[in-house]
Amino acid sequence: MKRLLRFYGAPIVIVVIGLVVAFLFMAPAPPKRVTIAGGASGGAYAATAESYAEALRAEGVTVEVQTTNGSVDNLNRITTRQADIAIVQTGLAADVGAKGAHSLGAVFYEPLWVFARAGRKAEELHDLAGLRVAIGPEGSGVRVLASLLLTEVGVTEGKYTAVPLAGQAAAEALQRGEIDAAMVVSGPTTAWIGALVADRNVQLMSMGEAHALARRHPYLDEVPLYRGVIDLAAILPREDVMLIAPAAQVVVRDDLHPAIQSLLIETAYKDNSAGSWLAEPGRFPTSALSDIPLSDEAERYYKSGPSFMRRIFPYSVANFLERAWVLAIPLVTLIIPLVRAAPPLYRWRIRRKIYVWYNDLRALEAAGRTADTPEERTEVRAKLADLQAETGNVEVPVSYTDDLYRLRAHIRFVAELLDRMSAQERHARI
Numbered sequence: 001m002k003r004l005l006r007f008y009g010a011p012i013v014i015v016v017i018g019l020v021v022a023f024l025f026m027a028p029a030p031p032k033r034v035t036i037a038g039g040a041s042g043g044a045y046a047a048t049a050e051s052y053a054e055a056l057r058a059e060g061v062t063v064e065v066q067t068t069n070g071s072v073d074n075l076n077r078i079t080t081r082q083a084d085i086a087i088v089q090t091g092l093a094a095d096v097g098a099k100g101a102h103s104l105g106a107v108f109y110e111p112l113w114v115f116a117r118a119g120r121k122a123e124e125l126h127d128l129a130g131l132r133v134a135i136g137p138e139g140s141g142v143r144v145l146a147s148l149l150l151t152e153v154g155v156t157e158g159k160y161t162a163v164p165l166a167g168q169a170a171a172e173a174l175q176r177g178e179i180d181a182a183m184v185v186s187g188p189t190t191a192w193i194g195a196l197v198a199d200r201n202v203q204l205m206s207m208g209e210a211h212a213l214a215r216r217h218p219y220l221d222e223v224p225l226y227r228g229v230i231d232l233a234a235i236l237p238r239e240d241v242m243l244i245a246p247a248a249q250v251v252v253r254d255d256l257h258p259a260i261q262s263l264l265i266e267t268a269y270k271d272n273s274a275g276s277w278l279a280e281p282g283r284f285p286t287s288a289l290s291d292i293p294l295s296d297e298a299e300r301y302y303k304s305g306p307s308f309m310r311r312i313f314p315y316s317v318a319n320f321l322e323r324a325w326v327l328a329i330p331l332v333t334l335i336i337p338l339v340r341a342a343p344p345l346y347r348w349r350i351r352r353k354i355y356v357w358y359n360d361l362r363a364l365e366a367a368g369r370t371a372d373t374p375e376e377r378t379e380v381r382a383k384l385a386d387l388q389a390e391t392g393n394v395e396v397p398v399s400y401t402d403d404l405y406r407l408r409a410h411i412r413f414v415a416e417l418l419d420r421m422s423a424q425e426r427h428a429r430i
Helices: 002-024 044-057 071-079 141-152 167-175 191-198 210-216 258-272 296-304 308-312 315-369 374-393 398-429
Strands: 033-037 062-066 085-089 101-109 112-117 132-134 161-163 181-185 202-204 221-225 241-245 247-253
Touching (some): 033 071, 044 062, 044 247, 071 247, 085 141, 101 296, 112 167, 112 191, 141 210, 167 181, 374 398
Antiparallel strands (some): 112 202, 221 241
């Protein structure tokens, strides 16, 4: 065992050094703490952020969910490195900027609802010209979208009165008659959306320009709201309505670990792939509506699905193996030649020792044959005895005992040869 360790020690040390160097260049582990920019308390963004937080916490990641003012605030938090993950409305990147941000894809529709007081013509967006229209406060995602769409149809700023109300506040102002129309972004299950749809004094616009707007803006989709889908008993809405919808997308910092990104996309599939009142099953998550470039991990995931390791192992194990897999090629490249070279090197080392002894034996034989005096031959004979003792104490594998015993026989042969020569010389002197 000691002999094997002495020989294999160097290759083992090389492999260990290779492992250490490889680990130094190994991809970093995922962070243990992340921050998610959600939205207003009780809203769809906050609920989505909390769902992602639960998935991350289940894998041992500490998560802080931030309450924010919505999409614009969320995107700003990503670009200023105040958050790692955010829920952001599609279509804002051009106005707000998305430097240092990547998208993981859209996860659900956020339809733009256009409500107007009953009795007014409200069939297309240009019908809002000259009205008091709630389009959201400055800096809000709904205001960016509403202003863009109104401008597209020729209702530019100054041709209508912009009222900085959004959400339920805008709905209540419309019901009280304080405004003429409201452009709001929300899901169809929101209580105040249902109340507006049911209100006989309010009409929901079926947007005639929806198809054209969706073609002009890849981050928008035309979405049908079918008759009765909100309340089938009350038949709400009372007829099919065509809406235009951006989507909520998951946006991350461009340096967020790929394993965290993959886990977020997995969660999106679990939460959103079943479909909704507005989306067919399998519509989400999707890369189709994102206006922010997809991350490399998102592109890989949408093309190939979960990684091979993730399909078999839990998150933490799969992540380690995926990072360690990078080490396999250099390590195998290092180990295979060492393993192949070790046996020949070991054989060479054993035989080299025997060959060295053979060189010593030949030198002693030559010295014995040319000795001029009995004393010189006796000295050579003593050295042969030492060599015989040395070879008798050496340990070699069983497969090399033939070589060793052949050497010892040859040492004995040379010793006997010198003894005969000494005897002949003594006999000649008599």
